[in-house]
Amino acid sequence: MIDLHSHSNISDGLFSPTELVAHAAEHGVSVLALTDHDDISGLSEARQAAHLHGIQLINGVEISVTWKKRTLHIVGLNVDVDNEALKTGLAAVRQSRLDRAKQMAAGLEKSGIHGSFEGASAYAKQSILTRMHFARFLVEHQYAKDPKSVFKKYLVKGKPGFVDHQWMDLESAVSLIVNAGGVAVLAHPGRYDIRRTNMLLLLEEFRALGGSAIEVVTGSHTAAQYVEYAKYAQLFGLKASQGSDYHGKGISFMEMGRLPALPSGCVPVWQDWANLQDLSIQDSSSVTDVPNVKLS
Numbered sequence: 001m002i003d004l005h006s007h008s009n010i011s012d013g014l015f016s017p018t019e020l021v022a023h024a025a026e027h028g029v030s031v032l033a034l035t036d037h038d039d040i041s042g043l044s045e046a047r048q049a050a051h052l053h054g055i056q057l058i059n060g061v062e063i064s065v066t067w068k069k070r071t072l073h074i075v076g077l078n079v080d081v082d083n084e085a086l087k088t089g090l091a092a093v094r095q096s097r098l099d100r101a102k103q104m105a106a107g108l109e110k111s112g113i114h115g116s117f118e119g120a121s122a123y124a125k126q127s128i129l130t131r132m133h134f135a136r137f138l139v140e141h142q143y144a145k146d147p148k149s150v151f152k153k154y155l156v157k158g159k160p161g162f163v164d165h166q167w168m169d170l171e172s173a174v175s176l177i178v179n180a181g182g183v184a185v186l187a188h189p190g191r192y193d194i195r196r197t198n199m200l201l202l203l204e205e206f207r208a209l210g211g212s213a214i215e216v217v218t219g220s221h222t223a224a225q226y227v228e229y230a231k232y233a234q235l236f237g238l239k240a241s242q243g244s245d246y247h248g249k250g251i252s253f254m255e256m257g258r259l260p261a262l263p264s265g266c267v268p269v270w271q272d273w274a275n276l277q278d279l280s281i282q283d284s285s286s287v288t289d290v291p292n293v294k295l296s
Helices: 017-026 043-055 084-110 116-124 131-140 149-153 170-179 196-207 223-236
Strands: 031-034 056-067 070-077 183-187 211-219 238-245
Touching: 017 031, 017 043, 031 043, 043 070, 043 116, 043 183, 056 084, 056 196, 070 170, 070 196, 084 116, 084 131, 084 170, 116 149, 170 183, 170 196, 183 196, 196 223, 223 238
Parallel strands: 031 056, 183 211, 211 238
Antiparallel strands: 056 070, 070 183
C-alpha cells in the first residue's frame, strides 16, 4: 500500500498526474510518491487527485546523477516544492536534458532516422524530453518492436542515439534534496553496472554526503536483490525504501500494488514521518522464499 517511486507524463510516464493517482488508487496504493525525473511541476495536480481518492501523496523527485562516468538516479522524498534552490537546480538539469535530446536526434539523423526530435517532442508535449519519448517514436515508426528493443539497438553506448552526457554530480543532487528538507534515496541500485567494490564506495560516499536511504524493494529488483540490498542498507545504516518505478502499461517493471514487504530487519524510510503516523501502514516483515545472499 506504500509506493514511493512513480512517474507521470511530466517526465517519461504515460499517465497524467491525475490519471496516475487514480491508477494507484485502483490498485490499492494508499501512500504514493510522485517522483518525476528532474521535475516537480506535476505535484500540485497529483495532490488534488490524491485528495479525491483518499491517497496520501508524498512530494518526490528523481534526479539524474553522474558518478564515476555512470548515470545514477537519486530519489528525493518529502521535499519542499517551494524551495528556490531545488527549483533552480532542477531547471538546470532539464535544460541539459533538452541539449542531450538534440544531440541524440542528430546521431539518429546520421543513421538515417529522420524527424526523431520532433517525433519525441510530440510524445513529450510540454514535459521534459527523455529517452523513453525517443523510444516510443522509434517503435511507432517500426524501427523496433518495443521500447526495450529500441534501447538495445539505438540508445545504449556504441549505438547511434547514445549521448555520453554529464549529469549533476552526486554531492549537488543530495545537497539539493537535503536542503529542501527531503530524504535522499539511492534509486534501484540493482540496475547499475557496479561491482561490489564500487557499490561499497558509492554507498560510503552517498552516506557521507547526507544520503540516508536506499531502494531495497523496487520493480526492477529480483527477489534475491531484495535481500542483497537490505544487507547493504544494514551495513551502512541506511533506511529502506520501496517503489514500483511505475511508468505505465508496457513500459514498467511492475504493476502498482504488487510490491512485497521489505525484508526482515529493514528500517522503513517512512518510519519517523509524522504525516504517516495515523495510517495503519505495513510493517517490515520477512520476504519468503528468498535465498540467503552474502555480501562478502
